[in-house]
Amino acid sequence: MDGSRNPSRACRRLLLPLTAGACAVALLGPSGCSAPHPAPDSPVSTADAGAPVAPGAREDLQNDYQEVIREVLPSVVQIEAPGGLGSGVVYDxxxxxxxxxxxxxxxxxxxxxxxxxxxxLGARLVAAYPEQDLAVIKLDRLPDGLRxxxxxxxxxxxxxxxxxxxxxxxxxxxxxxxxxVSAVGRTVSEPRSGGGTGATLANMVQTSAAINPGNSGGALVGLDSGVVGxxxxxxxxxxxxxxxAPGxxxxxxxxxxxxxxxxxxKDGRVTDSGRAALEITARTxxxxxxxxxxxxxxxxxPDGAAAQAGLKAGDVITAVGSTTITTVTSLAEALAPHKPGDRVRVSYLRDGEKRTADVTLGEI
Structure with missing residues (x-):
């Protein structure tokens, strides 16, 4: 499907172009860098922001940070492709x-x-799944120290x-x-321009940790050393x-x-996306x-979710449930929280006449 990007959900991918490394730093300097984050040993208090934290507590937090880095960094890699630089996480x-x-x-x-x-090291693509902006590659070998x-x-x-x-x-x-973690359960849409997949992604983790081009595919990690995203x-x-937008x-x-x-x-492809769809081709x-x-x-x-509910070519979808639909992106965002098999009411126009249909959603 193709459509417009919702300005309120504007995002950009985080791939760093190989051919413009120095320019990328210069161009992103004023706009892509958030304000400095507190150093690990900066005073932090959950009880009283004005009260100092005991040196022992600062040292404990600093030690936690350093332990996580020692534990997880050997699982993170830099990926170089002809189109740019990104990151990856060793999966197994x-x-x-x-x-x-x-x-x-x-x-x-x-x-x-x-x-x-x-x-x-050399690596080869196993498969990509642009609908969720994820991919798996396989190293020629797993060297010592990489886990x-x-x-x-x-x-x-x-x-x-x-x-x-x-x-x-x-x-x-x-x-x-x-x-x-600033929020959970966010739904955001990627741009199609500049190599983006145009995917609408649900249940995203929002964070204030500074991320910039080149961070794509890396690790967002909790203090227990577990990758959360x-x-x-x-x-x-x-x-x-x-x-x-910094932070x-x-x-x-x-x-x-x-x-x-x-x-x-296991299968070389995604066989069960778990993502709902009307099973249509559409345009804004x-x-x-x-x-x-x-x-x-x-x-x-044919026999897809929309067709079984009576929708056909030429119909114009204007709402899913109580959510107004104006673009293909807003339609994808309205469907993102749902699962295949969920039943939703779709409002649409046919020859200028307002109609509704109860649709049992299919799968992407």
Whole structure:
């Protein structure tokens, strides 16, 4: 499906172009870097922001940070493809590495370097799943010192939880930033331009940890050394001409990462996405003022969810439940919280007449 990007959900992918490394740093300097985060030994208090923290407590927190870095960084790699630089996380002891689909693009062969250094390794694509912006590549070999990460249960992630982002932002390998989980359950949409997949991603983890181009596919980690997500998007502010909004980044939750990666490793593809769909091809339509006004059904899959509910080519979808639909992106975002088999009411226009249909959702 193609459509417009919702300005309120504006995001950008985090792949660093190989051909513009120095320019990327210069261009991103004013807009892509958030304000400095507190150092690990800065005073922090959950009881009284004005009260100093005992030196022992500061040292304990600093030791926690350093232990997580020692534990997880050997599981993080830098991925080099002809189109740019990204990051990845070692998934198992067989050399599988999970990353973003927009990092691998259309390439099949890659150069991989461990965050902790060492010789450059070769890797080959196993499969990509752009609909969830995830991919798995496999190293030619798993060298000593490089080990599989532990993926935590992302359903237990809580707002306020301290997290570290590890990867290769702006090509600076083995970089670590810190922040908190700012929100959970976000739905965001990627741009299609610049190599983005255009995917709408549900249940994303929002974080204040600084993430920049090159962080894509890396690790967002809790203080228990468990990977809770894969950093994928940074928010942009349309009011600032699309400049980065500091301290607002998004990571694909580890539960979805495991679901997709396990299927790719086992079957070479995703066989059960768990994502709901109307099973249509659609496009955004505009009104007389050239404003987005709905989603036209270009075609409906025979025996698909929409077709079984009576929708057909030419119908214009205007709402799903109580959510107004103006673009293909807003339709994808309205469907994102649902599962295949859920029943939703779809409002649409047919020859200018308002109609509704109860649709049992299919699967992407």
């Amino acid at each position: 002891d067989k050399g599988h590495v999970v990353t973003n689909a927009h990092v691998v693009g259309r390439e099949r062969d890659f150069k991989v370097t461990a965050a902790t250094g060492g010789t450059t 599989a990460a532990r993926f935590a249960d992302s359903s237990r992630v809580e707002v306020g939880q301290i997290v570290l982002a590890m990867g290769s932002p702006l090509g600076l390998s083995s970089s670590v930033t810190q922040g908190i 894969i950093p994928t998007l940074a928010a942009t502010d349309p009011a600032l001409g699309g400049s980065a 607002i980044g998004f990571a694909i939750p580890s539960s979805m990462v495991r679901t997709v990666a396990d299927q790719i490793i 339509v505009v009104d007389s003022a050239f404003e987005p006004a709905g989603v036209a059904v270009v075609s409906a899959e």
